[in-house]
Amino acid sequence: MNAPLSARPRSRRPLRRAQLSDEVAGHLRTAIMSGTLRPGTFIRLDETAAELGVSITPVREALLKLRGEGMVQLEPHRGHVVLPLTRQDIDDIFWLQATIAKELAAAATMRITDVEIEELDHINAALATAVVAGDAENIASLEFSFHRVFNQASRRIKLAWFLLNAARYMPAQVFAADPHWGAATVDNHRQLIAALRR
Structure with missing residues (x-):
């Protein structure tokens, strides 16, 4: 028989370690996808542990996740090696994102x-300011916020979660960091907002 959650002893440590390994995996995934690794x-x-200021355990757990995603491979007696991304891998990632995003957009407009x-208009105004300032970190954060609000408007939360997981690969x-991309994105958002107001 399972004990109710309230009767189980609480332990923050495993949760914190899981979150830390997710952060390490995210850092390594970004480095792989951006070509840094x-x-x-x-x-x-x-x-890696020293560079990130963590113990070896969350790095090991992160590498297990990345192995499951096909981003690294364990070489016996040598460690984990970054695997190449094929053109098909990139095509598949973009196809998946586009397919899910299309469904979410159709639902959100309704x-x-x-x-x-x-809220979208407010976020896009802040994004335009960040683009002019060339603040890549803020641009990335605001772009995420814009799409989070739009995708949540679909009321299809599980599908939005799948898109979030697909998006972490790009x-x-x-x-x-690309100023042309930033300016085009702000303009695309403005057009979307204008269409939503009709």
Whole structure:
């Protein structure tokens, strides 16, 4: 018989470690997808742990996740090596994101509220300011916020979660540093907001 959650002893440590390994996996995933960690590069547990200021355990757990995603491979007696991304891998990632995003957008246009549209407008104004300032970190954060609000307006939360998981393979930081991408994105958002207001 399972004990109710309230009767189980509480332990914050495993939850914190799981979150830490997710953060380490996210850092390594971004480095791989951005080309900072090139195919054939070995990821050393001790060096990565020291660089990130964590113990070896969350790095090991993160590498297990990345192995499951096909981003690294364990070489016996040598460690984890970054695997190459094929053109098909990239095509598949973009196809999946586009397919899910299309469904969410169709649902969001039918269900979005005026309050959510105003929130999108506010976020896009802040994004335009960040683009002019060339603040890539803020651009990435605001771009995420814009799409989070729009996708949640679909009221299809599980589908939005799948898109979030697919999107982590193409980190926004890769695009956020490109001023042409930023300006085009702000303009695309303005057009979307105008269409939603009709």
